[in-house]
Amino acid sequence: MSDFSIGDIAKQSGIPASTIRYYERIGLLPTAKRINGKRVYDETVLAQLSVIMLAKTMGFHIEEIQTLLHGFPATQPASERWQALAPNKLEIIDQQIRQLETMRYRLQQTLACDCHTLEQCAQVNPR
Amino acid sequence: MSDFSIGDIAKQSGIPASTIRYYERIGLLPTAKRINGKRVYDETVLAQLSVIMLAKTMGFHIEEIQTLLHGFPATQPASERWQALAPNKLEIIDQQIRQLETMRYRLQQTLACDCHTLEQCAQVNPR
DNA sequence: CTACTACTTAAAGTGAACTTCAAGTCAAGG
DNA sequence: CCTTGACTTGAAGTTCACTTTAAGTAGTAG
Numbered sequence: 157m158s159d160f161s162i163g164d165i166a167k168q169s170g171i172p173a174s175t176i177r178y179y180e181r182i183g184l185l186p187t188a189k190r191i192n193g194k195r196v197y198d199e200t201v202l203a204q205l206s207v208i209m210l211a212k213t214m215g216f217h218i219e220e221i222q223t224l225l226h227g228f229p230a231t232q233p234a235s236e237r238w239q240a241l242a243p244n245k246l247e248i249i250d251q252q253i254r255q256l257e258t259m260r261y262r263l264q265q266t267l268a269c270d271c272h273t274l275e276q277c278a279q280v281n282p283r
Numbered sequence: 284m285s286d287f288s289i290g291d292i293a294k295q296s297g298i299p300a301s302t303i304r305y306y307e308r309i310g311l312l313p314t315a316k317r318i319n320g321k322r323v324y325d326e327t328v329l330a331q332l333s334v335i336m337l338a339k340t341m342g343f344h345i346e347e348i349q350t351l352l353h354g355f356p357a358t359q360p361a362s363e364r365w366q367a368l369a370p371n372k373l374e375i376i377d378q379q380i381r382q383l384e385t386m387r388y389r390l391q392q393t394l395a396c397d398c399h400t401l402e403q404c405a406q407v408n409p410r
Numbered sequence: 411c412t413a414c415t416a417c418t419t420a421a422a423g424t425g426a427a428c429t430t431c432a433a434g435t436c437a438a439g440g
Numbered sequence: 441c442c443t444t445g446a447c448t449t450g451a452a453g454t455t456c457a458c459t460t461t462a463a464g465t466a467g468t469a470g
Contacts, residue, residue, distance in 0.1 A: 238396075301458075
């Protein structure tokens with residue numbers, strides 16, 4: 157266990173090598189050890205990538221992920237970090253869900269409407 | 284009724300003049316009549332802008348809106364146009380809603396978790 | 411005449427998160 | 441020795457929907 161190339165990590169994680177390099181460049185990942193100039197990893201980087209991916213699936217931006225990873229004393233528990241990140245993230249997500257539900261409703265309306273023109277649709281669905 | 288400047292239309296619609304010019308430039312709006320080189324509108328442009336805004340609130344891209352507006356014979360009823368646009372738009376929206384609900388769930392989990400490290404959070408919430 | 415305001419244009423800039431490119435290095439296989 | 445494949449770097453390109461900028465024009469108020 158140890159000594160994976162960036163290609164290996166890319167395959168295992170499903171994240172393109174170019175993206176892994178990019179994450180290192182911007183400091184999301186630590187600078188990898190080099191052998192003959194080439195990056196060499198052990199499996200801990202997979203866990204680090206998992207954290208990044210999790211945060212991304214939760215809708216955090218890269219800058220927020222930076223804070224999450226490096227903006228706290230090492231002893232600070234995970235939940236406190238998440239809480240500190242975006243105090244109103246839940247509300248933001250709820251708002252986005254409501255927005256999509258509005259979209260959905262309007263789409264259903266127009267798919268079944270009997271407006272002759274698009275302008276009529278717009279009148280029926282005012283902003 | 285008639286003879287509005289682009290500034291008037293911007294105020295009435297809430298859409299920046301720069302955006303209105305942009306829409307004209309890319310063909311979303313017809314080329315406006317000019318008087319002394321300046322755009323002059325009547326109120327029909329407000330209805331056209333309403334259609335654009337409605338389509339945007341429904342999640343359509345500009346290229347799709349182009350099709351919606353100009354990709355059909357003039358006699359084609361509105362509902363058929365909407366239907367032709369993105370046959371699976373409803374499913375796409377539903378998928379986005381589900382994605383956000385997953386986000387929401389994960390966020391709630393991590394906000395209340397007792398993981399010591401972020402890596403543990405990632406393990407509990409696998410991709 | 412001079413400000414001032416609102417408008418005109420083409421072209422360049424913005425932001426986010428990558429991706430692609432050009433040019434080069436390195437080790438292994440034949 | 442030569443080719444192949446995977447890697448390296450910094451820089452530039454991509455996407456989308458605008459926004460901003462620079463330089464200029466036209467009408468109006470004082």
